[in-house]
Amino acid sequence: MTAETVIPGPAGNPLVGSLFDLTRRPLRTYLAARRDHGDVVRIQAGPPGLRADFYAVFSPEGAQQVLGGEAANFRKDNAFYDELRTSVGNGLLTSQDGDYQRQRRLIQPLFTRRRVDGYAGAIAQEVKSLTERWRTAPDGVVDAADEMSRFALRTVARILFGADVEEAVAVVQRSFPVLGEYVKDRGFAPVRVPRSWPTPGNRRGLEAQRALYEICDRIIAERAxxxxxxxxxxxxxxxxxxxxxxxxxxxxxxxxxxQVLVFMLAGHETTATSLAFALHLLAKHPEQRKLAREEARTVLAGRAPTAADLEALPYLTRVLKEAMRLYPAAALTGRRAVAETVIDGYVIPAGAQVVVAPLVTHRHPDHWVDPERFDPDRFLPEEEKARHRYAWFPFGGGPRACIGQHFSMLESVLTLGAVLRDFDVEAVDRRVALSQGVTLRAASPMRIRVTASD
Incomplete structure (x- = not known):
């Protein structure tokens, strides 16, 4: 069968293509692209003469090809990764080739299951502080997105730095959101002005970067x-x-x-997103919330969670996986094709910018029944076994799969269990707007009412 060279896609605006759609509402744009044009879509963005082509791949088979089977042909060489690398350094998330292989060899032993399980005590300590603070929340209302971001940042900072937590957390809370917006804006800009130019955006971004570098360098020097x-x-x-x-x-x-900066970024924003949306979804679905709370209260029974509890909380694990299906923190992932290749019957040219989109694949109607519905039982063992490996890939896949998968699941499940052990939750904001920057985030309040258990 001959591969197609003409790839369907939206017409876009005659002057800028789909640039505004990609920058203002990228998630809606990619969801509509699959719905209207299929599993491989060409999206053009930018003015004539500066127009860029993005080749979006939505099928599990295509995602596996890009991230797994032909991973060597799809590199982190696009504008977004260039900006992220320049902003947070050449760590495990952004490095390539020999640098990546060397870093992975050195760091992999620190992320074995046994080593990661040893961090359960730090997780439990931060969960205790979180639940104590929630007991005095005004009117019992908290913003799940803000609270989980603060909690996950404090947890990863404690695991990274030990006692040197407070100052680092304050700097990161101020600086990471600014730097993330800077990376996103420059990554999508048709023309990127030099960072040395004294534009307002450059000044804000570089000041945030300087603050992050300074706090990390100081802690490292003091430790040395x-x-x-x-x-x-x-x-x-x-x-x-x-x-x-x-x-x-x-x-x-x-x-x-x-490495510290990458772990701070990836280790707190991804977990915070998963936890916030898990709470939001449970707060809207009383039947699933009841099952989750019964499991949490039975297993934890008024005590601090430990790593051994992870296997004893299968329903909460399914809740987290379903939250990550609907709202994967890494909702979009980009690569550059080195050589021409064929994906799902379409020719992807050499040098093309290729996007795989977990958020879209996770809602693909060919692989998920009633995909918009919240249903943790999609992740019963027999259901998972029957699905394509890349129908659900919130941690990526292939040789660049996230090294912190077990840590993320351990922290998320134990935290959700401790919260539901102590509180019932009910949604105040039932609809939440989304924003896609370095990671997926809530763009509007995500308030829930927490009621302490008897």
Missing amino acids: ARGGGDEDADDLLTLLGRARGEDGERLDPSELRD
Whole structure:
């Protein structure tokens, strides 16, 4: 069968194509593209002479080809990753080739299941602070998105830095949202002015970057001055500093900072999104909320959660997976095709910008019955086994799959369990607008009313 070279797609505006749609409402644009044009869609954006083509791939088979089977042909070489790399460094999320392989070898031993399970105590400590604060919330109302962002940031900072939490959290809370908007705006700009130009956007973005670099560099330098931490310290920064390869290779101070920044970004924004939307969905669905609370209260029974509880909370695990289906933190992922290839019967040219979209694939009607409906039982073992491996891929896939998958699930399930053990939740805001930057976020309030259990 001959592959098609003409790929369907929206007509767009004669002057700028689909530029405004991609920058203002990218999620709606990609959802409409699959609905109207199929599993491989060409979307043009930008004015004549500066127009860029994006090839969106929506089928599980296509996503597997890009991220898994032909991953070497699809590189993180697009404008977005260029901007992210320049802003937060050449860490595990953004590095490639030899740099990535070296970093992965050094860091992988720090993310074994046994090592990650050891962080359950830090998670439980932050959950305790969270639930204590919620008991005094005015009118019992909290914003789930804000609260989960603060909680996840404090948790990852505690795991990274140990005792050096408060100042780092304050700087990151101020600076990461600014830097994220800066990366997004420059990544989609038809023309990127030099960062050295004193534009308002450059000044804001570079000041946020400077603040993040300074706090990380200071903590790393202070830790090095103390000999790399206490002998029995197990915070991630100390372990990263001690990591050695077979030939004695190690991360230098700038590489340590790059890894810390990537872990801070990826380790808090993704988990915060999953937790916030899980609470939001349960707050709107009393039947599923009842089942989740019964499991949490039975298993945890008034005590702090531990890593051993993860396997004993299967319904909460299904709730989290369903929340990540509907609202995956990494809703869109871009690559550049090195060589011409064929995906789902269409020729993708060499050099093309290729987008896979978990948020769209996760709602694909060929793979999900009534895809807009919240149903945790989609993730019963027999249901998962029957589906294509890439019908659900919130952690990516292939050789670049997220190294922190187990940590994210451990933190999310234990936190959700502790919250539902102590509180009933009810939605105040039933509809929530979405925003796509570095990660998926709520663009409007996500308030829930929390009522302490008897």
